[in-house]
Amino acid sequence: MSVPRRAHGRIVTVFAAKGGYGKTTLSTNLAVTLNASGARVCLVDLDFEFGDIARWLRLEPTRTLLDAIPLQGKLNAAGGASLITPYRPALDCILAPVDPGQAAKLPSNVTAELLAVLPSLYDYVVVDAPAKLSLHTLSALDSSHHHVLLSTPERPALKNLRRTLDTLELLSYGRQLRSVVINQAGSRLGLTAEEINRLVRSPIAARVPYIWDVPAAINRGVPLAISRPDHPVVRAIGEFARAHLTAERAAQPGFVAADGAGRRPA
Template sequence: MMRAPFRFSRNAVAEELSFPTPGTRHLAFDPVAFADGAPSQALRGQFPQLQFSSLGGAWTSGSLKGADVLLVAVDGASPVDVDGLCINLRESGRADQVVICLTNADLATTRRLIREGAADVLPAPVSEPALAATLERIVGRLETAAPLPAASGQVVSFLKAGGGVGSTALAVQVAAILADNGRGPRVCVVDLDVQFGSAAMYLDVQDSITIGQVLSTHGELSEMGFASALRPHASGARILGAPAEFVPLDALTPNVVDALVSALKRDFDIILLDLPTAWTAWTYRALRQSTRIVLVSQLTVPHAHLIRRQLNLIETQRLEDIPITLVCNRCGGDNPTGVSLRSVAGAVGRPFDVTVPDERKLMNEAINQGVALSTLRRGSKLEKALVQLGELIAPKAATAKPNRGN
C-alpha cells in the first residue's frame, strides 16, 4: 500500500530564557517596547536588583519564560494581537507581573488590558520615568510577597504516540536511575493514566497511597506530605500510582491536577507525570506546569503519524514553548520494523533525541520483579539509553553516576 508522504511544518521549541545570576529578579522585554530597542543604562542603573534580558521578539505564549517581570508590546490597532495578548495574560496566571507597551493606544484597549489584570499599560514608545515608576511598584510587591515554598521541583510530562509504546516502563526506570539509591534528587513518578496505569506495579510499590486518596481529598492537598506517605522503592524513587478501582478520566479536574502538582513540587526535586494516551480536560494543566515534555514513540509509520498529531496538538494548545524530548523506544535490537530512523525523523520534521533499544527479556524481567534495570544487569544498552534520557531531563542530577546497584 502506498502511503501519502507527510510533512510536519513547524518545530518551534523555544527554551526558557537563561538568567544565570541567582538572588536577582529578572525582567524580560520585547525590544519593540523601547525607542532604542533596549532599556537605557540609566534605567538599568536605577534597578541594580533587576537583570534585563531581551525576549527576542513578541510574547507568544502564556509562559513568563522564567522571568519575574515581562515587558511586552502590542498594537492596539490589531484586534487579533490584542486578543492573543489577553489569552496569554490569562494563561500566565501572573498578569500582574506583565507590563504592556501599547502602540496606537486607545481607552477601550487600555481598559480591557487592565481588566485582564496587567500590571500597567503604557503608551508606546515607553517613557522610561513612567516605566521606572511601574517597575518600582512591581518589584516592591514581589519583594514583600510571601516567600515561595522552599523546594520548587521540576515537572516532566511523559506523553506517548499511542498506547503501549513503553512510556510507563521508561518513566519508572528513568526515575530509578535519577534517584540513584537515595543518593540522587528526590524523584516521584505520578501515574495520571488513571484507568490503565501500572507504574506502581512496574516498580512493585503497590501498597502506597494512590491517586484515589488524592481524589478523596477534593484538592485539599497541602497537608498530604507525599514524601513521607509514599514508600520509596529500593532505587529511592517514589511512585504515586493510579487507583486500584476504576475511575473516569474526568474524576481528575484541572484544579485537582494544579493542586496536586503544586503539592508534589514542595516535596520532590523531580516529578515525572505519566499521562494517558487520551487528551483530557486537565492534560493542558499538567503540561503547562511542565518544564519539559518527553514524547515516547516507536519506529513505525503509524507511530510517526501519531507523533505528528501529538506535536500538532501541543502547538494548537499553545504549549510549543515547552522543550520537547522525542524518544524512539524499542528501536533496533530484537525489534526490526523495516522503517529507518531517518525516514521517520524526516516525516516528523525533527530527529529523535534519544533512541532506546528493544531489550524485551531485560525489560520484562525488571517489570516482573519490580526492580531497576541495574539490579538485574549493569551497563546494558537499555540502561545506557535511559541514563542519556535522565541527563536530558535533569542535567545536574544524572551526571557522574556510572555504577549503581543494590
C-alpha cells in the same frame, strides 16, 4: 505534620499517543535513573485506566490519587506527602486508583494542585501520563518543566507522534522544552533513522534501543535501572537524562509559545 521543603523541583511528563509504546518502562527507569544520581524523585501514575506502576514495581496500592479528593482546594505539601507510597530511599510513588471506574471521581484540578506542591518535596517529579490528551494530561503538561514525547519506530506510531506534535502546537505549547524519544530503535520491523526524521519532522532527542530481554525485566517487577544499570536501555535513558533534564535551567512550568508569550489562557 512537619514536611521538609526543598528548592523548587522539576516536573517531567512522559506522554505517548497510544499504549504499548513503552511509556511506563521509560517513566519508571527514568525515575530510578534520576534517583541514582542523588536526586529525590516522585513517580506519579496518572494513567487511571491502564496504570501499571503499582504492579510493575510490586507495590501495594493502599494509598492512591483517590485519597486526594477530600483535600481538593486545600492540598498542601503535607497533603501531598500523605499520598505517597515509598519504593526506595528518596524514590516515592503516587499510584493510580485501583478501580478505573472510581477514577472518574477525580477532578483535574486536584491533579493541578498536587503537581503544584510536589516540587517543594522532590528534585524531580516524573509523571506517567495517560495515552490521551485528557484534562488530567493537560494539567500535567501545563505544570511541567519538560515533556518527553514517546514513540516506537513504526509508521503508524510515528504518524500519531506527528499528530501529537501538531496538537501541542495548536494548544500553544512551544518547542523549547520538549524532547522526542524513539523507543525500540533499531528493531528490524521499524523504519530507518532517515525515514523517522522525514515522518516526524522534529529533532529526535534520544533513541532507546530494542533489546529482547526488556519484557523479562518487566515480568520480574524490577526496573532494569536497578537490576542491570549497565544495560544498553538504561545507558540510553541515562544519557538522555543527563543531556536534557539534569542540567540547570531557568525553565518555568508549562510550555512557552513560539512567540515567547507562554501558553494562552484557557
